[in-house]
Amino acid sequence: MPNHADVEAAHTRIRPWIRHTPVIAPAERAGGFPPSVLFKLEVTQRTGSFKARGALNAMLAAPVPAAGVVTASGGNHGAAVANAALRLGHPATIFVPETAPQVKVDRLLRCNASVHRVGRVYADAYNAAVEHQRHTGARFLHAYDDPLVIAGQGTVAAEFLAQATGTDGFGGLDSVLVAVGGGGLLGGVLAALAPHGVRVVAVESSGTPTLARALAAGHPVEVEVHGIAADSLGARRIGDHGFALAQAHLHANLLVEDDDIRTAQRWLWQDMRLIAEAGGATALAALTSGRYQVAPGERVGVILCGGNTDPATVLS
Structure with missing residues (x-):
């Protein structure tokens, strides 16, 4: 499984290709957050999520x-792979479930990727992608279980x-x-x-409790x-590498409800004018719902990991 040295090597490798995303504190200490909370805005990353980092590292390494x-x-990993392939001059074929939001599919098409909608869930698209790899010899890039x-x-x-x-x-x-x-993100963060002795707290939607x-x-x-x-956190099985890293290093695992995530999304828009997809607001939902309580003086970072959604779904 990947370790700290692998992450450092990846950081050096991809630095010229990614966006150094900003870190900000909640506006005017809104939402009742203490002054020791910081947000990492991967919603502003290339292709709209942290996934750009992994796709670029895999293709460059x-x-x-x-x-x-x-x-x-x-959607998000596919967009990252398609964008990285376009920038590096490689053909890309992406299989997505039929439930993938159109806003994410449109990103794939803008990168000239060959897009195939297969089945209702990620597992269906995964099986089709593996079959394509067998027939063509293309390099398969797993969305979350590739070191x-x-x-x-x-x-x-x-x-x-x-x-920070x-x-x-x-x-x-x-x-x-x-x-x-x-x-995949959890495993990388843990590695x-x-x-550095930083405690990592995993936050899951109650509808996608693969880690729990x-x-x-x-x-x-x-x-x-x-x-x-489910459209972004909807893997039906936690990856082997991420799970092994969680067993070794995870501090805690929390579950939040759909309503908690909606509240976090709306708070981000109303108080900070940021749009996050549901998966991107899930970590924040642990704070806004009170599932995670910040200890006095505790310095807490929240990764807002993706922003690929139709704003109307947040504002409605």
Whole structure:
């Protein structure tokens, strides 16, 4: 599984290709947050989510065949792969479930990717992508269980820690809240922060509890997924690498409800004029719902990991 050195190598590799996303404090201490909370705005990352990091690292770190790359994605990973492939000059084929939001599919098409809608859930698209790889020899890029992808995702935490350390009044981070779907982001964040003693708290939608079920069983298990965040956090099984890293380093795992996530999305818009997709607001929902209580003086970072949604769904 990827480690801290892998994340550092990925950070050096992709730095010229990604956006150094900003870190901000809640506006005027809105929402009742203490002054020791910082947000990492991956909603402003290239392609609208942290996924750009992992896709670029995977393609820059290993050869890509003439057949290009292929992946399965509910949208964000596919957009990241398609964009990275376009920038690096590789063909890209993306399989998405029929439930993928049109706003995400449109991003794929703008990157000249070959897009195929298959089945109702991520697993259906995944099986079709694997079959395509077998027939064409394209390089398969797993959305959340590829060590190079995970190391790339971890660069968001390395960047966040450096920014927080340089922010007046902070001097670092004690805890980081991160949303969980398939576990790629979580795994990367754990790999990046474990040597620094930063506590990592995983936050899941109650409709996509892949990590919670795996922790209860002692190993990854299949779960049925549903709810507001299923389009981005809807993997039916936590990845092996992310789960192993969670077993080794995770501080806590929290579940939030759909209504909590909607509240967090609306708060971000009303108080900070930021649009986040449901998965992107899931970590914040642990704070706005009170599921996570900030201890006195605790320096807490929240990764707002994606913004690819129709604003009307947030404002309605």
